[in-house]
Amino acid sequence: MNKALNKETILIVDDEPQVLTALSDALEDEFNVLTASSPNEAIGMLSHNGHELSVIMSDQRMPEMNGHEFLSKAKEISEASRLLITGYSDLEAVIAAVNEGKIFGYISKPWDPTALKLVIYKAAEHHHLLQQLREREERFCQLADNIQDVFWMMSLDGQDIYVSPAYEKIWGRSIKELLEKPEIWLEAVHPDDRDRAWLDLHKGLKAPAVFDEEYRIVWPDGSVRWIHDQAFPVSNQMGKMYRYAGIARDITERKENEHKIARLSRVHALLSGINSAIVRIRERQALLEEACHLATEKGDFLMAWIGLYDPETGTVHIVAKAGRYDGYLDSGCFATEEQKPDYCMLITEAMEKYEPVICNDVSTDPRMAPWRERALQQGFNSIVLLPVIVDEKPIGLLALYAGETGFFTTEEIKLLTELSGDISYALQNIVQQEKLDYLAYYDSLTGLPNRILFTEHLSYVLHSAKQTNERIAVLVFDIKQFRHINNAYGKHIGDELLKEVALRLQGLMDDSANIGRITGDYFAVILPKREGKAAAIAEWFVNTVAPIMIEPIVIEHHDIHVEVTGGIAVYPADGEDADSLYHNAEAALKKAKASNEKYLFYQSGMMETIVESLLLQNKMRDAIEEEQFILHYQPKIDVNSHKIIGFEALIRWNDPETGLVPPGKFIPLLEESGLIVNVGTWAMRRAMEDAGQWQSKGLEPVRIAVNVSALQLQQKDFFDVVANIVGQYGGKDCLLDLEVTESLLMQDFAENVSKLEAVRNLGVNISIDDFGTGYSSLSYLTKLPVNALKIDRSFIISMDNVPESMTIVSAIITLAHSLNLKVIAEGVETEEQAKLLRLLKCEQLQGFLFSKPLRPEDVLDFIKQFNTYFCREQASI
Numbered sequence: 001m002n003k004a005l006n007k008e009t010i011l012i013v014d015d016e017p018q019v020l021t022a023l024s025d026a027l028e029d030e031f032n033v034l035t036a037s038s039p040n041e042a043i044g045m046l047s048h049n050g051h052e053l054s055v056i057m058s059d060q061r062m063p064e065m066n067g068h069e070f071l072s073k074a075k076e077i078s079e080a081s082r083l084l085i086t087g088y089s090d091l092e093a094v095i096a097a098v099n100e101g102k103i104f105g106y107i108s109k110p111w112d113p114t115a116l117k118l119v120i121y122k123a124a125e126h127h128h129l130l131q132q133l134r135e136r137e138e139r140f141c142q143l144a145d146n147i148q149d150v151f152w153m154m155s156l157d158g159q160d161i162y163v164s165p166a167y168e169k170i171w172g173r174s175i176k177e178l179l180e181k182p183e184i185w186l187e188a189v190h191p192d193d194r195d196r197a198w199l200d201l202h203k204g205l206k207a208p209a210v211f212d213e214e215y216r217i218v219w220p221d222g223s224v225r226w227i228h229d230q231a232f233p234v235s236n237q238m239g240k241m242y243r244y245a246g247i248a249r250d251i252t253e254r255k256e257n258e259h260k261i262a263r264l265s266r267v268h269a270l271l272s273g274i275n276s277a278i279v280r281i282r283e284r285q286a287l288l289e290e291a292c293h294l295a296t297e298k299g300d301f302l303m304a305w306i307g308l309y310d311p312e313t314g315t316v317h318i319v320a321k322a323g324r325y326d327g328y329l330d331s332g333c334f335a336t337e338e339q340k341p342d343y344c345m346l347i348t349e350a351m352e353k354y355e356p357v358i359c360n361d362v363s364t365d366p367r368m369a370p371w372r373e374r375a376l377q378q379g380f381n382s383i384v385l386l387p388v389i390v391d392e393k394p395i396g397l398l399a400l401y402a403g404e405t406g407f408f409t410t411e412e413i414k415l416l417t418e419l420s421g422d423i424s425y426a427l428q429n430i431v432q433q434e435k436l437d438y439l440a441y442y443d444s445l446t447g448l449p450n451r452i453l454f455t456e457h458l459s460y461v462l463h464s465a466k467q468t469n470e471r472i473a474v475l476v477f478d479i480k481q482f483r484h485i486n487n488a489y490g491k492h493i494g495d496e497l498l499k500e501v502a503l504r505l506q507g508l509m510d511d512s513a514n515i516g517r518i519t520g521d522y523f524a525v526i527l528p529k530r531e532g533k534a535a536a537i538a539e540w541f542v543n544t545v546a547p548i549m550i551e552p553i554v555i556e557h558h559d560i561h562v563e564v565t566g567g568i569a570v571y572p573a574d575g576e577d578a579d580s581l582y583h584n585a586e587a588a589l590k591k592a593k594a595s596n597e598k599y600l601f602y603q604s605g606m607m608e609t610i611v612e613s614l615l616l617q618n619k620m621r622d623a624i625e626e627e628q629f630i631l632h633y634q635p636k637i638d639v640n641s642h643k644i645i646g647f648e649a650l651i652r653w654n655d656p657e658t659g660l661v662p663p664g665k666f667i668p669l670l671e672e673s674g675l676i677v678n679v680g681t682w683a684m685r686r687a688m689e690d691a692g693q694w695q696s697k698g699l700e701p702v703r704i705a706v707n708v709s710a711l712q713l714q715q716k717d718f719f720d721v722v723a724n725i726v727g728q729y730g731g732k733d734c735l736l737d738l739e740v741t742e743s744l745l746m747q748d749f750a751e752n753v754s755k756l757e758a759v760r761n762l763g764v765n766i767s768i769d770d771f772g773t774g775y776s777s778l779s780y781l782t783k784l785p786v787n788a789l790k791i792d793r794s795f796i797i798s799m800d801n802v803p804e805s806m807t808i809v810s811a812i813i814t815l816a817h818s819l820n821l822k823v824i825a826e827g828v829e830t831e832e833q834a835k836l837l838r839l840l841k842c843e844q845l846q847g848f849l850f851s852k853p854l855r856p857e858d859v860l861d862f863i864k865q866f867n868t869y870f871c872r873e874q875a876s877i
Contacts, residue, residue, distance in 0.1 A: 007032045008124040009052050013042040013070065014059040014085065023057070026113050031120065038062065039070040046077040053080035054124040057107070060086040071103050079131065081123035083107055150248040153234075156241070161185075170227070170250045172219035190216035190224065197229075211246060214255075226255040260409070267415045270299035274419055278426040282433065288320035291398070291423055296323040301400045302379060305329060306388070306423075308396040309351060314340070316347055316397060323401070324378050328371075344371070350385040351394050356413055356420075359383040360406045375401075382407035386420035390428045398423060443517040445495055446502035454516025454524055458578040461514075461526055462571055469671070471573075473527040473537045476585040477566035477599075482521035489558055496555045501562065524582065541566055541599050565592050566599035574602040617673050619655065620666060628654050629679060631686050632853035633704070635862070636824060637845045639838050644863055646703040646737070648826075648846065649687040650853045651679065671711055680712045681721055688729035688736055690856045697860055705737040705767060713740065719758050732763040739769040745784060757785040767824060771812060782819060788844075789816045793827020796847070800832045813840050 009032040014020050020035045027033050034053075036042035039062060046053070056074050060067035071082040084106040095106070104123045107116055150171070151164040161182050167175055171188060178184050189197050193215035211231040216224050231246025273294040281287040288306045295304035303323035307316035317333045334344040336351055345367040350357040359365045360382050362375045368383070375383075382402040387394040398420050402408070408416075441453035449457060458474065465472045479485075479501065486494040498521065505515050505523065514526040527537055552559040567589025575581035584602040592600040623629055633647040653661040670676040687704040695701060712718060726734040738759065745752055745768065756766055767788040791812055798805040809825075816823045825837050828847030837845060854862055 008054040008120070009034065010055040010057060010120060010124075011036065011042060011045065011053050011080070012057045013037075013039060013062075013067075015062045016059070019059065019085075026116065027120070030117060039064050039073075042070065043073060043077065046074055051078065053078055054127045055083060055120050056080045057083045057085055057120070060084050068103065079127065079134075081127040081130075083119065083123055085109065085111075149250075151246075152231075152248065153243055153245045155243050160243075170225065170248065171217060172221070172223075172225075188217045190218055192216070211244070214251065224252075225250055226252045263407075264411060264415070266298060266300045267412055267419075270294055271415060271419050271422070273298045274422055278422060282430065284427065284430050284434075285319065287423075287426060287430070289322075292320045292322035295398075295400055299400070302403050303328070303399075303401040305399050306396060307334065307347075307399070309336075309394060315342075316351075319396075324380075328374050328378055328380075346383065346385050347397060350387050350397055354387055354389065354394055356387070356417055357385045358408045358413065360408055363405075379403045381405045384408045384413065384416060386416055388420055388427065389424045390431065395427070446499055446517050448502050448505075448523075449513060449516040451516060451518045453513075454518065455578045455582065457513050457516075458526055458582065462576070462578060462581070465571060466576075469668070472571040472581075474569050474571075474581050474585045475525040475527060475537070475541060475566050475599075476518070476568075476582065476589045477523055477525075477564045478589065478593075479521040480563040480565060485560060489555075489560070493555050493558065493560075497553055497560060497562070500553045500555070524585070537568055537570070537601075541568070565589060565597070567592055567602070568599060569602040616666060616669050617675075620653070620670060620673070620675055623653055623655070624675065624678060624682075628656065629682065630654055630855070631683060631690065632855060633690070633859055634846055634853040635851050635866075636705075637850050639843055639845060644702065644866060645844065646705060647859070648705045648739070649683060649707075651683055651707075652853075671709060674711065676709045676711050677715060680706075680709055681725075683707075684722070684725050684736060685728075688725060688734065690859075691735050692729065693856070694859060699860060699863065701733075701735055703735045703737050703765065705739050705765075707739045707769065713752055713755065719755055722759050722764065723762055726762045726764060734763060737765040737767065739767045739790065741769050742771060745780075749780060753783060753785060760785045760787075781815075786821065788822040788824055790824040790826055791842075793847070796825050796827040796833055796837075797829065800830070800836060806836070809837075809842075810840055813842055817841065 007030065010027070011034045012020055012023050012027075013036045014023070015037055017037065020037065024033045024035060034045065036045055039058070042056075042058070046056075056071065056078065058067040058070050058074075062070070067084045067086070071084065074080075074082060082103040084103055086106055087109045104126055105119060107119060148166055148169075149164075150167045152167070153162040154160065159182055161179060163175055163178060165175070167173070167178065171178075173184065173188065186194060186198055197213050197215045210233075211229065214226065214228050216226055218224055227248050228251045229246060229248040231244050233241040234243045234245050235241050274291055277287060277290045277294065281290055292304040292306060295301050301323065303321070303325050305318050305321035305325065307318045309316050314337045315333045315335050318329055321329060331342050333342060334347050335342045336348045337343065338345075338348075346357050346359060349367075359368055362368050362372055362381050362383065368375060375381075378401075380401040381404055384400050386398040386400070388396045388398055400416070441450060441456075442448065443450045458472075461472055464470075479497075482494065482497075485497060498517070501523065502515070502517065505525065506512050509515055509525070516524045518524050552561050554560075567585045567587065569575060569581050569585035569588060571581055574584045588600045588602040591603075592598070630652050631649045632652050633649055635644045636646040636648065637643070638645045651663060651667075653663075653666050655661050667676070670679055684706050687706050691702070691704050715721070722736075722738075726736060729736070740756070745756075760766055765787040766785060767790050768784070768786050769790045770792040771789040789812060791809055795805045795809050795812075799809050800806070813823050822843045823841075824844040824846060825833075825842050826846045828834055828837065828845045828849045830849060833847075834845055834849055850866075851862060
């Protein structure tokens with residue numbers, strides 16, 4: 001019974017009874033055999049139990065219809081595999097039918113029983129395989145019909161394509177259209193994404209590779225959808241790739257949310273940047289310009305401008321701008337009255353309503369008609385105008401331009417309104433502060449800076465001069481016998497005289513901030529940097545200042561002749577800070593007045609410096625010839641491994657007469673004399689020689705950093721010198737690193753970048769030394785061919801007790817890591833500093849906590865002691 005149930009059921013159709021009997025006898029022991037003597041009888045049987053059959057066998061020659069005609073009809077009723085029984089005379093027609101794929105195979109008369117059974121078994125197996133495949137396809141189709149994503153398959157030639165029904169909903173096109181024209185898939189991809197998407201898919205079709213892309217498609221109505229498409233190669237049983245299969249998902253909503261979040265994040269960043277600028281910047285123009293730059297850089301707006309309203313002319317004058325303003329803001333102002341040129345309805349609305357005015361579609365908004373063409377040429381599609389209100393009145397506008405239609409949403413306008421409110425608040429404070437500052441920092445009589453402001457400005461000028469190694473001169477002068485003028489003509493005449501002297505001085509100077517009225521008839525002048533040499537200063541005073549005072553000053557019909565006496569002090573020789581420099585100039589003035597001279601320099605300080613400088617320069621030339629310069633090495637410690645991973649080479653001068661001379665005393669003179677070029681080249685070679693000697697004594701290779709001066713980098717053969725040293729000391733295995741300062745890099749930026757890129761290609765690492773003390777732009781930092789930033793020791797020393805220093809150090813480390821740069825902290829002196837730096841993820845430490853700079857012969861012993869100590873510390877943990 002069970003055996004019978006497991007037998008395959010077959011149907012034999014033949015019009016010859018003896019053939020039916022013979023076949024049944026031969027097969028019934030292994031198959032459940034049904035017989036029919038004609039095609040019509042067989043069709044009737046199939047209608048009732050055709051689903052039970054595995055195989056249908058039919059004779060080719062029968063009176064009602066031939067065998068393959070019958071089997072064609074049987075195919076419509078039953079899924080059983082079909083076989084033709086044929087004699088030799090029908091063989092050609094049967095083979096043709098088989099080759100056309102209409103039937104599984106044929107059996108020739110007379111048949112071999114064993115071969116006959118084998119063919120039937122093969123046909124039954126084929127039937128079952130087809131059933132399994134059909135069931136799988138049905139399940140697949142059910143799954144594909146019910147998922148929202150598009151499941152797709154593609155042949156390697158890109159012509160044979162299957163897509164699930166979700167394609168029509170997501171692509172907005174019919175499946176029939178795609179099957180008829182496969183290239184329509186690529187045509188639907190957004191033109192800006194098409195090349196990238198096709199290139200990646202083409203690569204996947206050519207060689208097994210995962211395809212994972214996000215791209216846009218354009219619907220027939222012009223709307224745009226975002227697609228995330230992932231596909232993978234499909235291989236046959238032989239392991240050969242024969243198709244691609246993938247899933248495409250509509251991620252438009254996600255992209256819109258991401259874009260919305262990104263936009264709001266940019267506005268938040270802009271708001272934060274503006275608030276930071278308000279804290280930092282106290283000057284109106286600087287604040288407005290910074291606000292515009294932040295709007296384009298942090299807010300990612302295409303253009304931003306701020307205009308101030310002039311009620312007398314009814315115009316808004318643009319006072320600050322950033323972004324794409326060429327060709328759009330040529331007039332520099334907008335009118336608020338309709339009959340005037342450059343009238344702008346949007347601006348008028350904002351000024352009248354005291355609230356933001358939005359244009360979210362430049363192409364259709366009638367208020368933008370006069371400006372539409374220019375705006376669209378610049379890519380502006382959305383605009384918002386935000387009133388700036390001071391003392392409850394709109395004094396101007398902040399205008400922001402975006403490239404997207406419908407850019408300004410309710411959430412963004414809420415934040416931008418807060419932004420304009422912050423700017424308004426800041427300007428309100430600036431107006432009030434300006435009144436107070438004027439009284440606190442300006443002389444009310446002449447309008448010149450008073451002593452407090454002059455001294456502060458001088459400090460700022462000296463700070464800049466320190467960065468650029470420039471000289472600055474301060475001239476202090478007074479009016480001879482001014483007390484007698486007051487007594488003779490009256491105080492009001494004396495006041496008018498002082499005003500006229502101030503006006504004449506302002507006519508001489510490019511920047512009135514460089515002039516101050518100190519007290520009474522005392523005036524002070526900061527001389528331009530180009531006049532830093534003594535001879536030029538003297539010439540300027542004698543030929544420029546003194547003559548304008550010789551011309552009589554006419555006040556109330558009185559011709560008053562004025563003579564002046566001056567004292568001059570020069571930075572840095574006569575003082576390195578504002579107070580000392582001013583006091584020394586004042587001392588020179590007093591001496592000039594006592595000796596009845598027109599002017600005098602601060603002699604003692606200047607002469608001592610000149611003599612010392614000349615002596616030192618002569619001694620340094622001897623030092624180079626006699627090899628008195630030496631290198632000391634300060635180790636750099638890896639924060640994670642606690643191992644010494646490098647050294648910084650520090651130059652020392654071993655003067656036979658005085659011993660070691662501090663670098664601060666001779667390095668500037670080396671720079672000034674030009675000797676730094678030869679000494680710098682010597683330092684690079686000496687460092688590599690010392691490194692080689694350490695290796696010969698068993699030390700593992702460690703990199704040595706050598707400082708590079710501005711004068712070295714300016715040399716035309718700088719790269720050739722470095723390349724020669726690298727080639728001489730190991731080529732790509734050379735251990736040389738270079739350290740350069742921020743201010744040095746910013747001088748002739750493009751040329752320096754080119755040289756340093758070539759040097760880095762030699763295998764030389766480059767670090768920015770004293771980072772945080774210069775004025776380099778962060779946008780330039782991304783272009784510099786450097787490997788590491790070195791935080792200036794002034795920040796490290798104070799970081800554990802000065803919050804601002806800690807903030808700066810943290811910001812530098814974060815910035816460096818975002819640019820894939822390492823960070824080196826120099827000047828580490830305490831365990832607390834080291835601990836904080838480790839927490840901030842600083843990679844390398846250097847300072848007296850680990851070691852003072854070492855003589856070359858002490859390096860090996862120090863490393864042994866350091867490693868022994870480190871191993872002991874590790875073992876105790």
